[in-house]
Amino acid sequence: MLSVNLGPLGLSVDRLLVMAAFLAALAIGWLVGRRRGVPRGAGIGAVLPDMLLVGLVAARVAFVAQWFEAYRAQPWSMLDVRDGGFTPWVGIAAALLYAAWRARRLPAVRVPLASGLLAGAVLWGGLSAAVHLMTQQAPGLPETRMQALSGAPVALAELAAGKPLVVNLWATWCPPCVREMPVLAAAQAAEAGVGFAFVNQGEAPERVAGFLAERRLALDNVLLDPPGALARAVGSRAMPTTLFYDARGQLRDTHLGALSEASLAAKLARLKEAR
Template sequence: MLSVNVGPFALSSSVLLLLAAGLVAAGVGHLVGRRHKAGIVNTLSDMLLAGVLVARLSFVALWFDTYRSAPWSMLDIRDGGFMVWPGVATALLVAVWRGWRQPALRKPLVVGLAAGALVWGALFGALRMTELPVLPTLSLTTLAGDPIKLAALADGKPMVVNLWASWCPPCRREMPVLAAAQQRETGVNFVFVNQGEDGATAQRYLSAGRLGLANVLLDPGAALGREAGSGALPTTLFYDASGQLVDTHLGELSAASLASKLSPLRASAGASVQD
């Protein structure tokens, strides 16, 4: 499962996991520290803020050349551009520093963080079991009305499958980035699967935008989104050369976030050729 619908909003499972782990950590830390009135909520908040900031700055530094042409896009964290491990390390350093400065926080902080980590690990493992590990076998339709399966378009190459709709603003904003990548990345197949619209609607949007996309397919019943476990648009699925799902992205892709996802796909293509 990649996202969960909450009313009109779709929240990514990774955000929900972090929220659940944080709530458990705060609750357990409160119970352990209430005797000494040592709450850890403020520390957890500082850990989160510091971790997110460093994770974003690390990602921007790594892909700075990609951001250079549009500097303001560095501030748009909706592209999901974060480096996890620098962020985690920073958050833990904040916890160590707070524990060193305030001895009463040490036990509730350690126990709370351990409880949160256990909950996160259990939920992450459960969600991984529900993910679709390989290319779906369902039949889609070309703009010409012919049935086709995704595997027929793979051709032994890595594949990027973008789920989109013409009414979706972030889909429209990211489409030029994906269109440019399709022209540039000849070693990766890009497939654009329209969700819930008819061929005339999809073709009208593509013609108006002069995008020149190849491999545009129709999924009028949005079956691929359900099979992938995502009710959010846009959703992008990344498959390696063997057809295994190796990454996903919910929401708008920037040039930098797309480049970070494509890098391991190129590696899988090279490994496949050597084999």
């Protein structure tokens, strides 16, 4: 499973794991602080949210600095964190340094904070390992049969042909799908060593062809999946979803939501390294 729907909101599993770890750390830290008689306003609740904010800002700044050229043309896009562009290890290091600084100034919070962080780390590590194991045991490229715009049957393995493959699940009515399409089109034209497949979910050929013509998008490997079978096969409940398969057909990365030039470049770089 790649995503979970909470009402109309689709959340990726990795973000849900971070949320679960944060809540676990907050709960355990609060319980430990209560038992130790830590006064209100001086417990883990006064530190953990700030840690999260510091970590996110540091991770974003580091990512933007690394991929600055991709953001140069549209500086405002540096603030659009919906593209998922973060450097996790920088964020974790910054958050821990901030926690150490706060713990030094607030001795009463040290044990609750350490207990909460340990609980959150254990939960996140265990769940992440389980998700990773499930991903590694997946059979590889789904065998779902789809159709080209011409009506010919197509399978993803035929398009991969021994190369890494990026599979984008999209629809014309999905604003983030429309927003990221030029970015994916440019990458397809530039990346000769990586295959791209654009799998439309649930729409008629006429609708898809009209959309591509209206937007003047010259895309190869536009496929039709009227029943949404591929989304069910990979466990995606939201669009756009982008899947990154290595040359052996193993799923290496996923992205839920619109990709920016920078976030796509970062994922393609990791996909090439996986060769």
